[in-house]
Amino acid sequence: MESARIVSALARYTRDFPLAEDVAQEALAEALVAWERDGEPADPVGWLLSTARRRAIDAFRRRSALDERYTTLARQLPESAELDWDPDRIGDDILALMFVSCHPVLSPEARVALTLRAVGGLGSEEIARAFLVPVPTIQARITRAKKTIAAAGVPFELPPAEERRPRLGGVLSVLYVIFTEGSTATAGDRLLRTDLAREAIRLARMLVALLPGEPETHGLLALFELTAARFPARTGPGGEPILLADQNRLLWDRSAIRRGLAALGQARAAGRGLGPYGLQAAIAACHASAPSVAETDWERVVLMYEALGRVAPSPVVELNRAVAVAMASGPLAALAIVDELVATDRLAGSHLLPTVRGELLTRLGRVAEARAELELAARLCGNARERSVLLGKAEALG
Template structure:
């Protein structure tokens, strides 16, 4: 006999897998994204009550979709007793109906949903929250825990996002080719941002939020299926897979962070490495050349195939960072380039590059710049200066795991 707990897990599993398809189908069906998301959530709530009592239906996704469609009809009925749209929907839907799913149409629906969730009219925070809600199937509580913000904040972001989309009258459709090319970078950026927060949490006690990172990888895989000819979609997937491959070795048995040079590379996920390298190959096959995500994936590949830090092809990584600096210049890219230079040519060659970033002031609020500068000064034997830099980094760092790493480095300097 199925227990209530097992049934609830079944509801959550179906929702996590099928939520994007369900909301996308409902949005096309009703022509109203906000209504589609609302009635889908109502159907989920009803499933949490009904399935533990009556059992999991034979077609769980169809049950959720049918229930949500009935809720949509009720909503149209409340708006207008004889609304034309209500009449059309009521004619199409019978009490016993479980709609057929057209796989080709579902792909279009999910792609449209991605572009709507990442619409340029929305703030980046709203894009992330809406993407995780409608494409990832995460609850407001789960999103709030992932980003260490109150649930009410997440709910407010989602509500504002839906109101903004309604006010802008954003149609539920896949944008035309030109507009799709213009808006695809925003979709990629949101997925990357979700993964980055999962890979190295910006604050809190956990260094890695694996569930959040995995969700970003799942969304990235979905996107490569929807836009198979886009090099950057494959490049992003390659980057995420190759980065996540190191997760098993990034924490020791007690949960303490392990630096790259100390990681047991036998613990790296070789299946993820193979998937990442295959995605990088797919990016190259598009014939458009690697973009910023693809170049970052190529850097990650250098680490993935190297037997150790000492045997890593740092000269190649320096060249790749130089290419990345031209494609997508940023202070973080410049800082990582300096780290690669220090490994290839020594700390003395890298310190002037870091000092330029200090003078620019672009990374004045983060702990990353003084961390790197402290490392270089340590390697150069300038202990007092190194201690000061690492102390600054510790004061700025908000992640508990990274703080412990900095504390150990300071302790090692006496």
């Protein structure tokens, strides 16, 4: 629970992010022995920080023969020095930790792994299990990320004011990737990985508390809350996917919907217009407010997707707009949008494009073509649960 605060305070103290993580873990290992023997201290966090500080000083002294900078720093940190644990700086420390973990010098995969490890406090095994990759792969990503940060000389501090907003986009993007994988797993035999999605929500709430004046942080949190509100109705007793039209909306989490709408209201209150995450949250709000699929304001959803396409154009946005157009104006108008994506080969290798095309062709009565598209989608789909739904639809077409 306190890992992000401890690591961020140590990173500010040592100016060495990898060392901060190492000594924090060493302090925890020492606590497992000492607390069992001597009892839990009155101030556990302070105990861990003091122990980690001593370990850091030892590390500086060991390195002093190799690096003059560490020699100087070790002399400046006497044994009696106290770690500056200023409650007013805790927020800045954690925010700096987020920016460092999501630094542009790192690969997207490394940013996700390091954020979950350093800010979220998850172990390598938990991260590997969530993304269905071997533990050594995650460990290697985290190790490389730390080395890259050290080699690039990335300082442990908040970016300058002129860089903060552009860099914030990278932080939001990492949280979005984490949540998206949790809400619709790309591989494996589960549709949802709620533990991963919940961690993304927790980190988004933390970011909103640290940057309350940034509308897109509120927009991202709103999107997460409104999407997660549907989790209880998205799968059946056996884990099988339940499509939006068939979901029991009484199972939707009304508290999450209220939180999401409140966050969306905060994003709008800034008066700067909704950004990409805010627009996606507004679309999710349309679904959350509708009694059924048929009663959804599809015209408004289409307008939102058009706005999103101008602010953050992507083939996935266009595909989602096609789905909304199909509901608002019929499948023929939507098929023209989808066929344009096929012609430009902008979603090659994705199962999403043939999935939507198969649905539209089914509604148009072009059964043979629809079955071929759904079978192609099933072959491309990496998630076993989604694949079974696609194959079932294809078989139902005879």
